[in-house]
Amino acid sequence: MNSDLxxxxxxxxxxxxxxxxxxxxxxxxxxxxxxSRITGxxxxxxxxxxxxxxxxxxxxxxxxxxxxxxxxxxxxxxVTSMGKLMQGNEIYVTAxxxxxKGPLKYIIVNVRDITELQFLKEEVSRLMxxxxxxxxxxxxxxxxxxxxxxxxxxMRGILDMVARVAQVDSVVLFEGESxxxxxxxxxxxHRLGARRKGPxxxxxxxxxxxxxxxxxxxxxxxxxxxxxAKDGKPGLFELANGGIxxxxxxxxxxxxxxxxxxxxxxxxxxxxxxxxxPTTLNARILAASNRDLPEMVKQGKFREDLFYRLYVVxxxxxxxxERREDIFPLAWHFLRHYNGRFNQSKTFSxxxxxxxxxxxxxGNVRELQNIVxxxxxxxxxxxxxxxxxxxxxxxxxxxxxxxxxVNGVMPLAWARETVEKKLLSNALALxxxxxxxxxxxxxxxxxxxxxLRKYGIRPGNRQS
Numbered sequence: 001m002n003s004d005l006x007x008x009x010x011x012x013x014x015x016x017x018x019x020x021x022x023x024x025x026x027x028x029x030x031x032x033x034x035x036s037r038i039t040g041x042x043x044x045x046x047x048x049x050x051x052x053x054x055x056x057x058x059x060x061x062x063x064x065x066x067x068x069x070x071x072x073x074x075x076x077x078x079v080t081s082m083g084k085l086m087q088g089n090e091i092y093v094t095a096x097x098x099x100x101k102g103p104l105k106y107i108i109v110n111v112r113d114i115t116e117l118q119f120l121k122e123e124v125s126r127l128m129x130x131x132x133x134x135x136x137x138x139x140x141x142x143x144x145x146x147x148x149x150x151x152x153x154x155m156r157g158i159l160d161m162v163a164r165v166a167q168v169d170s171v172v173l174f175e176g177e178s179x180x181x182x183x184x185x186x187x188x189x190h191r192l193g194a195r196r197k198g199p200x201x202x203x204x205x206x207x208x209x210x211x212x213x214x215x216x217x218x219x220x221x222x223x224x225x226x227x228x229a230k231d232g233k234p235g236l237f238e239l240a241n242g243g244i245x246x247x248x249x250x251x252x253x254x255x256x257x258x259x260x261x262x263x264x265x266x267x268x269x270x271x272x273x274x275x276x277x278p279t280t281l282n283a284r285i286l287a288a289s290n291r292d293l294p295e296m297v298k299q300g301k302f303r304e305d306l307f308y309r310l311y312v313v314x315x316x317x318x319x320x321x322e323r324r325e326d327i328f329p330l331a332w333h334f335l336r337h338y339n340g341r342f343n344q345s346k347t348f349s350x351x352x353x354x355x356x357x358x359x360x361x362x363g364n365v366r367e368l369q370n371i372v373x374x375x376x377x378x379x380x381x382x383x384x385x386x387x388x389x390x391x392x393x394x395x396x397x398x399x400x401x402x403x404x405x406v407n408g409v410m411p412l413a414w415a416r417e418t419v420e421k422k423l424l425s426n427a428l429a430l431x432x433x434x435x436x437x438x439x440x441x442x443x444x445x446x447x448x449x450x451x452l453r454k455y456g457i458r459p460g461n462r463q464s
Contacts, residue, residue, distance in 0.1 A: 014034075018110050019032065019037075019038045022106070026050050037382070039111065064083030072095040072096070080093065080094040088115075092114055149333050151326050155318070162185055171265065171312045183246065189286065195242065195243050198243025203247050205248060205249045215233070220272050220273035220274055238281070241282050244286055246288070251291035251296055258302070264281065264285075268282070293307055324357055328353055334368065346383070349383050356368070356393075417455070427448075
């Protein structure tokens with residue numbers, strides 16, 4: 001074969017998702033990178049070796065490859081056999097003779113990871129069901145577009161509420177932990193409402209120094225104070241005219257500014273510092289807080305009258321740990337975004353998804369987004385594995401990485417039952433249904449049901 005044909009063949013083989021091995025005169029002459037991804041074996045460990053010299057005793061997959069190659073030589077036809085990898089994944093190995101004149105010289109071996117493909121099929125089905133299964137889901141997807149991922153029932157209700165309040169000018173107060181996506185929901189109200197053509201002015205009340213708070217929000221006239229701009233300056237409320245002003249972390253607002261904000265809400269007028277007449281406003285006010293505002297009212301740290309002015313339409317955004325159904329769709333959404341941004345083609349392994357879905361995510365959606373971006377940038381592999389996660393989420397250390405600690409000795413049968421009971425209870429508490437518990441444990445649904453019955457564990461009142 002000429003060099004151009006060789007390069008074309010190499011490029012074609014490398015593009016295959018399945019593992020591919022070329023055997024010429026019983027010697028391995030080509031191996032694609034997918035073979036290494038599937039089996040964990042490096043190309044150089046088998047390249048150039050005779051097929052009979054491969055270490056089939058240590059690596060079960062190599063033993064299966066040796067068997068199908070021998071059968072092809074004997075039968076002179078394509079042969080398929082099922083095998084297993086060391087980590088337990090099932091594989092199909094197909095060896096095909098290349099028919100040329102004379103004795104058999106070439107064999108092509110194809111290695112397909114059935115477990116991985118089945119997992120991908122399940123995830124694709126889950127995502128398709130999310131976006132296409134019911135009219136309600138299609139409507140919510142159309143409303144949110146690519147801005148918000150919501151498979152969780154509570155989040156779907158929040159999106160429906162956001163769509164409703166976007167059509168009126170009522171004050172909305174978003175409550176919830178930092179990083180849950182309160183500003184994203186506020187921007188969605190802006191996009192869906194009549195003020196979409198006006199400005200959206202986000203204000204982080206926790207980032208403005210107390211001495212500058214009043215001048216930043218309400219503005220000032222010429223000569224209002226030493227150091228003031230000679231022509232004065234409009235405040236952020238005036239800049240939001242015709243649109244929306246979003247007051248994030250409003251619990252950090254100083255008490256003296258709370259009085260003035262209350263008047264702005266009531267009168268839709270703002271008085272610049274040093275001015276003698278108010279300026280009429282036409283801005284909608286949205287607010288958000290990660291603090292317990294009712295408790296702050298009791299402690300005298302937040303004005304009660306302002307609280308009730310803000311508390312017209314309260315929307316409580318749940319933390320990510322309470323909407324675990326959204327973790328994988330969100331992670332996949334961020335992965336696609338950063339793959340495109342950094343010209344990468346990374347994907348998730350099944351193991352890393354299970355760990356991400358089990359993690360508590362104290363930083364919520366913002367933490368998940370930052371970690372996915374970091375993995376896309378820092379990982380030198382196409383498939384993101386658990387070891388690519390930060391140590392705070394996953395540790396590979398001998399002591400810290402194990403979720404099971406053994407401090408004594410007991411019969412193996414007892415130990416097996418103890419661990420199974422604990423894992424079943426944890427999976428049910430985490431996922432809520434026996435089917436979801438089976439998925440996260442990596443077993444059949446019937447296995448979970450049978451073992452729950454065996455150990456007398458009740459899955460609760462939720463429908464399974």
